[in-house]
Amino acid sequence: MLDCRIIKYREDFTVDITLRVAPGEALGIFGGSAAGKSTVLSCLAGTETADAGHIQWVAERWFPPPRPLHARRLGYLSQKERLFPHLTVRDNVLFSLDRHARAAARPWIRELCERLSLDALWDKPATTLSGGQARRAALARTLCRKPPLLLLDEPFTGLDRPLAREVMGALGDWQRRLGFTLLVVDHDPAVIRALCDSAVVVQQGHIVQSGAAGALRGEDEKQPRTD
Amino acid sequence: MHKSVLARRMLVVPVALALLYPLYGLFAPVGTWEWHGHQAFASLKVSFLLTLIALLVVVAIGTPLAWSLKGASHRERTVLDAVILLSVLMPPLALGLLLALAFGPETALGRLLLALNIPTSNSAPAFVVTQIYTSLGYYVIGATAAFEAVPADLEQSAALLGLRPWQVFVRVTLPLARLGLAGAMSLAWVRALGEFGAIMVTSYYPHGMPVQLWVNLQDSGLPAVLPLLVLFLAAALPLPWILHLRMRRQHYA
Numbered sequence: 001m002l003d004c005r006i007i008k009y010r011e012d013f014t015v016d017i018t019l020r021v022a023p024g025e026a027l028g029i030f031g032g033s034a035a036g037k038s039t040v041l042s043c044l045a046g047t048e049t050a051d052a053g054h055i056q057w058v059a060e061r062w063f064p065p066p067r068p069l070h071a072r073r074l075g076y077l078s079q080k081e082r083l084f085p086h087l088t089v090r091d092n093v094l095f096s097l098d099r100h101a102r103a104a105a106r107p108w109i110r111e112l113c114e115r116l117s118l119d120a121l122w123d124k125p126a127t128t129l130s131g132g133q134a135r136r137a138a139l140a141r142t143l144c145r146k147p148p149l150l151l152l153d154e155p156f157t158g159l160d161r162p163l164a165r166e167v168m169g170a171l172g173d174w175q176r177r178l179g180f181t182l183l184v185v186d187h188d189p190a191v192i193r194a195l196c197d198s199a200v201v202v203q204q205g206h207i208v209q210s211g212a213a214g215a216l217r218g219e220d221e222k223q224p225r226t227d
Numbered sequence: 228m229h230k231s232v233l234a235r236r237m238l239v240v241p242v243a244l245a246l247l248y249p250l251y252g253l254f255a256p257v258g259t260w261e262w263h264g265h266q267a268f269a270s271l272k273v274s275f276l277l278t279l280i281a282l283l284v285v286v287a288i289g290t291p292l293a294w295s296l297k298g299a300s301h302r303e304r305t306v307l308d309a310v311i312l313l314s315v316l317m318p319p320l321a322l323g324l325l326l327a328l329a330f331g332p333e334t335a336l337g338r339l340l341l342a343l344n345i346p347t348s349n350s351a352p353a354f355v356v357t358q359i360y361t362s363l364g365y366y367v368i369g370a371t372a373a374f375e376a377v378p379a380d381l382e383q384s385a386a387l388l389g390l391r392p393w394q395v396f397v398r399v400t401l402p403l404a405r406l407g408l409a410g411a412m413s414l415a416w417v418r419a420l421g422e423f424g425a426i427m428v429t430s431y432y433p434h435g436m437p438v439q440l441w442v443n444l445q446d447s448g449l450p451a452v453l454p455l456l457v458l459f460l461a462a463a464l465p466l467p468w469i470l471h472l473r474m475r476r477q478h479y480a
Contacts, residue, residue: 047383069386070395082384086402095398096388145389 002149002181005053006043015039015205026175026182028192028213031202037185038079041151044183045069045076057149075147079154081138083126089137090122096145105144112140115170117163131158136167146178153185168194189216253457257449267455270439271462277351277435278420281358285366285415290408293370294396315364323428326357354430358419366415373407374400410474413467420463
């Protein structure tokens, strides 16, 4: 169970968001630009520190006090890919695995490689990738060690529609099969509907609606039906 | 040719030629060169061996120090910057005099070292310590810049993939900072190897190459200096020169 309240003071408004996510649940955080969605994920990951509140993941207290980043068992795909520029795609993807873990994870790595279309890129330096290719490599790196909690911040930015659909399908399959808890931030309701069971709508740092992800509608779609 | 390119070249070419012109001194008609092989190789050995030891100490002390500065508070950083800059800006002769006094028999530390049979002047330890004092600041400044150039978000990414801080340092920070660190090392190397003013005061013996050049100039004149000078330049310059060129090329790429 993820149980958190993130309070983060910003110049224009205060982000104050409380979430309770059951193990294996997929929750979407939907909202417009600069609504405070990404702040929630970065505070959970630890790349930003909340000003107040708490973060409890299963039996571990992540905040306060801030738990070191390496001790948070999660996968975090931020809006920037942050691939290691001195490594190839292979070495980026396998970065978190030691030699023994790599041998044991071979079928899983094969699957990641196939479903994220990384075969042709495998030995390329990370610096030569396009935006979409880097995104897929970063996703594979995030998933490689099968984190029990996965945080995705606009995961399909830079991917064309058919590829995004394919990756979305793969993510859904993996989430059901591996049972990881998933938090997805996006401003596209279609992404959240495809990946999540439930959703919250964030405006000006606060949750204004919550409900089933399937009922979520964007401004250019119908009026939101979540309640 | 575009006017701006022409204007730049008109400025660059004369300055480049002026900077290279001192090398023409090697061809100056000073008479038949005199080669004192034994002295030359002895001073080369002293310079290289002791500079290598000094550089190892500088890297061992300076690297963790520079890395730790990344997370330092503004206040800590200002204090340390001030101290490091003082060591860098100190005139070499003044530094030599201060070292001779601070480690001499007039001070408690100097007396303790002498009591432990560690000679604090005209000895290999004095030579190495002087080189450390003259080059450490340059290394720390270069290494700090190299570490600061590594994006913090890449280090965070590595930590989020489960790596402990030392593993992040070894697998991300160090590889990404390696050229900058090599540049800092080469700068420290050249600074230590070429030190004359401070070494003259603290460690006239054993003769390193700069002191040997001075001795040759005093005793036998320019014909005895030039062959040793060529050896000195050939031994000291190529590696740092190539490293710095590589750094610049990577920076401009």
